[in-house]
Structures are given as C-alpha cells and as structure tokens.
Amino acid sequence: MKALIIDDSSSMRMLLGRILDDLGVQHAQAGDGREALQVLENDGPFDFALVDWQMPVMDGLEFVRAVREHLPREAIQLVMVTSVNQIESIVEALGAGADEYIMKPFTKDALQEKLALLGIELGP
Amino acid sequence: MPLNRIEFDYLRNLVRERSAIVLDDSKEYLVEMRLMSLARLEGYDSVDELSRNLRGKPYGALHAQVVDAMTTNETSFFRDLHPFETFKRELVPEILKRNEASRTINIWCAACSSGQEPYTLAMLLHDGFPQLRSGWRVNLLGGDLSQEMLRRARQGLFSQLEVNRGLPAPLLVKYFQKDGASWQVKEEVRAMIQFHELNLAGAWPHLPSMDFVFLRNVLIYFDIEMKRQILRKVRGVLKPDGLLFLGGAETTLNIDESWERVQSGKTVYYRIRRDA
Numbered sequence: 342m343k344a345l346i347i348d349d350s351s352s353m354r355m356l357l358g359r360i361l362d363d364l365g366v367q368h369a370q371a372g373d374g375r376e377a378l379q380v381l382e383n384d385g386p387f388d389f390a391l392v393d394w395q396m397p398v399m400d401g402l403e404f405v406r407a408v409r410e411h412l413p414r415e416a417i418q419l420v421m422v423t424s425v426n427q428i429e430s431i432v433e434a435l436g437a438g439a440d441e442y443i444m445k446p447f448t449k450d451a452l453q454e455k456l457a458l459l460g461i462e463l464g465p
Numbered sequence: 466m467p468l469n470r471i472e473f474d475y476l477r478n479l480v481r482e483r484s485a486i487v488l489d490d491s492k493e494y495l496v497e498m499r500l501m502s503l504a505r506l507e508g509y510d511s512v513d514e515l516s517r518n519l520r521g522k523p524y525g526a527l528h529a530q531v532v533d534a535m536t537t538n539e540t541s542f543f544r545d546l547h548p549f550e551t552f553k554r555e556l557v558p559e560i561l562k563r564n565e566a567s568r569t570i571n572i573w574c575a576a577c578s579s580g581q582e583p584y585t586l587a588m589l590l591h592d593g594f595p596q597l598r599s600g601w602r603v604n605l606l607g608g609d610l611s612q613e614m615l616r617r618a619r620q621g622l623f624s625q626l627e628v629n630r631g632l633p634a635p636l637l638v639k640y641f642q643k644d645g646a647s648w649q650v651k652e653e654v655r656a657m658i659q660f661h662e663l664n665l666a667g668a669w670p671h672l673p674s675m676d677f678v679f680l681r682n683v684l685i686y687f688d689i690e691m692k693r694q695i696l697r698k699v700r701g702v703l704k705p706d707g708l709l710f711l712g713g714a715e716t717t718l719n720i721d722e723s724w725e726r727v728q729s730g731k732t733v734y735y736r737i738r739r740d741a
Binding site: 435 | 495497498499501502541543546626628629630633641642
C-alpha cells in the first residue's frame with residue numbers, strides 16, 4: 342500500500358507520515374498540488390492521496406480536478422484532509438472527484454475509518 | 466516533531482484529573498492532532514509550547530478547552546462498517562420480502578449512547594430503500610441508560626470530531642446541516658427514531674417484537690450472570706426469526722446456548738435456535 346501526502350505544512354506532513362507509518366503504509370510527500378502531480382508522474386502509482394485544500398501554487402481542489410481529468414478514476418483514491426468545513430465545500434470537493442473528506446483535526450481512528458469506507462483496510 | 470513525553474504526560478494527567486478519562490500511549494496522535502488547531506488559534510507554534518504555558522498557570526479557561534477537546538465521545542457512525550454493509554446488502558432486502566404482508570419493520574438499538582448507531586441505520590434505510598417511505602412503517606428505537614446521552618441523541622447534534630468518525634461524506638452532506646460549530650441531523654432522519662430510557666440490567670418496558678436488535682459493545686461491561694439475563698430478555702423481545710447483532714469482541718457462546726451463530730463474510734449475527 343502506497344500513499345501520497347499533500348500538505349503545505351511540514352508539521353502536518355510529518356504527523357500524517359507517522360500515522361501512515363503506524364498503519365504500515367509507504368508514503369511520499371508533496372508541499373502543493375503541482376509538486377504532487379510531479380511526484381505522481383515520477384513515483385506513482387499510489388493507492389491513495391491525502392490532499393490538503395488550501396495550499397500555495399496549486400490548491401487541493403485544483404489538484405483533484407487535474408488528477409481526475411488526466412487519470413482514470415480507478416488510478417488513485419483521493420481523500421481531502423482539510424480545515425475547510427462548510428457543507429458547500431464538501432459538496433464541491435466530491436463533485437470535483439474527491440472520494441472522501443476528513444475535516445481537521447481528526448484522529449488516526451477517523452482516518453482508518455474513512456479509508457475503510459473506500460475499501461482500504463489498514464492496521465489491526 | 467512528536468509531542469514531548471513530558472508534555473504528553475502533563476496533558477493526559479490534566480484530562481484524567483478533570484474527567485476520569487484515561488488516555489493511553491496510543492492516544493498520543495489524538496492529543497497532538499486535536500490540540501494542534503487549538504495551539505495555533507491561541508498563537509502558539511506547537512502543542513508542546515501550549516502545554517508548557519498551561520503548566521505554569523492555575524487551571525483556567527484554556528485548560529478547560531484542552532480537556533474538552535480531549536474528552537469527546539469516541540464512538541463512530543458505521544462502527545466496524547461490515548455489519549451495516551451486510552444489513553443493507555442482505556438483511557434488509559430479505560426482511561422486505563418476509564414482512565411484505567405487515568409492511569412493518571421493528572429495529573432496536575438497545576444501548577445507543579449519543580445515537581450514532583440508530584442514526585446510521587436511519588440514514589442507511591432512508592438513502593438505500595426509498596420504497597420504505599411509502600406504505601411501510603419502520604419503528605426504529607434507541608435505548609440508553611444515560612439521560613444526558615438521550616438528550617444529545619434526540620437533538621441529533623454532533624461535533625466535527627464526531628461526524629469525522631466513520632460517516633461517508635456523501636451522507637454527511639445529504640443528512641446533516643451545520644449549526645455553528647456543530648452538525649445536526651436533519652429533521653426527516655431524526656423523526657425516524659424514538660429514543661427511550663432503558664437500564665439493561667433492570668426491568669424492560671414493553672417493546673414491540675423486534676426484527677433486529679443491536680446490542681453492540683455493551684455486554685462487555687457486565688458479568689456473566691447479567692450477560693445471561695440480558696440475552697434471555699433479548700430472546701423475549703425478538704421475533705422467532707429476528708436477528709441479534711453483538712460487538713466484535715462479544716459472543717453468546719458459553720453464556721446462553723439458545724443462540725445460533727450465523728456468519729456472512731466478516732459479519733456475525735445471532736438468531737434463536739429453532740429447538741430453543
């Protein structure tokens with residue numbers, strides 16, 4: 342299992358990385374959407390990506406749209422992991438092609454449960 | 466940077482003193498994740514720095530916010546997921562055929578806490594079986610011992626941390642509305658559930674004969690004799706072909722031999738033996 346963590350906060354990338362380490366998931370990181378597209382191209386395929394919304398250069402929503410435009414839907418599952426917590430925003434992200442949506446802050450259990458909804462069963 | 470050990474110990478002692486809730490080592494992420502936002506909001510660079518600041522001061526509003534952030538109920542929607550998938554895929558279609566004459570389905574969540582389980586079932590039925598909304602009667606009951614839990618369950622108000630737990634995003638946007646910092650289940654789903662006070666260990670009120678009883682993750686709190694009594698009483702409220710769901714770590718085996726264990730994929734449920 343391999344995941345891509347996309348967040349402009351290095352402390353959040355580290356925290357998510359530690360959670361994925363605990364769940365036995367290999368991972369790579371990117372600091373914005375454009376860098377993430379490069380990582381996808383160079384180091385892919387990835388089973389899923391955890392995508393922050395508000396990032397410089399290319400934000401999470403633009404990244405989701407770009408991935409869905411250029412790759413087949415089954416290529417990667419996309420989970421928005423963001424502080425954006427308005428219903429309209431969640432609807433917008435799902436409409437753009439995100440598979441799931443987690444609002445920060447969240448727990449390791451919450452991440453595991455959301456991934457299980459996508460058929461990704463990790464950990465004990 | 467992982468949370469400094471001294472700060473983690475300080476924070477969990479704070480929570481334990483104020484709420485009696487014990488945070489073991491596995492909760493370090495939870496502490497860090499929940500407090501990271503609060504730390505930033507309060508102008509600290511890290512949770513460590515927030516904690517160091519709290520340590521030097523008498524208990525105040527910020528300490529209380531920290532405790533609040535740490536003690537949110539830990540249950541989730543769609544808990545364990547697969548029982549609900551089996552319920553939707555196999556058991557509801559079966560009951561629709563079996564109860565075609567009465568056009569009534571009776572479901573009881575016997576220890577429903579703040580309501581995530583009955584709300585999960587209500588959303589699943591509303592979303593997946595629109596035919597139930599015309600000409601069918603679905604009695605969905607949620608019992609709990611705690612008045613406070615029942616009050617919360619009736620309101621259908623959940624924190625952001627709670628709606629993050631196990632709830633598919635499409636159902637969140639379909640069945641909830643934001644109410645300040647909280648999320649409230651919409652009236653059409655709240656109206657599907659009747660909540661009632663119930664002490665499992667005491668006398669039970671009169672209940673309709675149930676097609677499904679959910680008694681998950683509660684027997685573990687009782688000794689074997691009380692487990693036996695409760696399982697006997699469940700037999701009294703289940704229809705002869707009704708089904709019982711227990712938690713993943715619970716069983717009727719060696720407690721009450723009147724039950725037959727049925728496995729479907731990962732899901733285990735129980736029905737009353739024909740010869741019982």
